[in-house]
Amino acid sequence: xxxxxxxxxxxxxxxxxxxxxxxxxxxxxxxxxxxxxxxxxxxxxxxxxxxxxxxxxxxxxxxxxxxxxxxxxxxxxxxxxxxxxxxxxxxxxxxxxxxxxxxxxxxxx
Numbered sequence: 001x002x003x004x005x006x007x008x009x010x011x012x013x014x015x016x017x018x019x020x021x022x023x024x025x026x027x028x029x030x031x032x033x034x035x036x037x038x039x040x041x042x043x044x045x046x047x048x049x050x051x052x053x054x055x056x057x058x059x060x061x062x063x064x065x066x067x068x069x070x071x072x073x074x075x076x077x078x079x080x081x082x083x084x085x086x087x088x089x090x091x092x093x094x095x096x097x098x099x100x101x102x103x104x105x106x107x108x109x
């Protein structure tokens with residue numbers, strides 16, 4: 001039995017930033033894809049529809065919708081208290097990959 005998709009809520013200013021990111025050719029492709037996921041989720045599209053449109057798997061689409069939902073409150077605080085450029089940076093932080101541990105360096109300073 002499939003789970004319930006995370007509800008995507010965005011404000012007008014967040015929508016404007018996400019639209020600009022989804023149409024930009026100068027940002028990383030992954031950021032553009034993820035901005036599209038959030039916008040399509042806000043339109044009420046199902047994860048299966050979004051998968052087909054952006055070319056990602058079910059798990060990835062669900063992950064980005066949940067992440068947006070978890071960070072929405074922080075983003076609205078940034079939107080209300082800081083400059084528009086800070087909102088874009090905060091949205092990019094949400095849509096970037098999380099830091100991974102990776103392999104330790106072999107070379108020392």
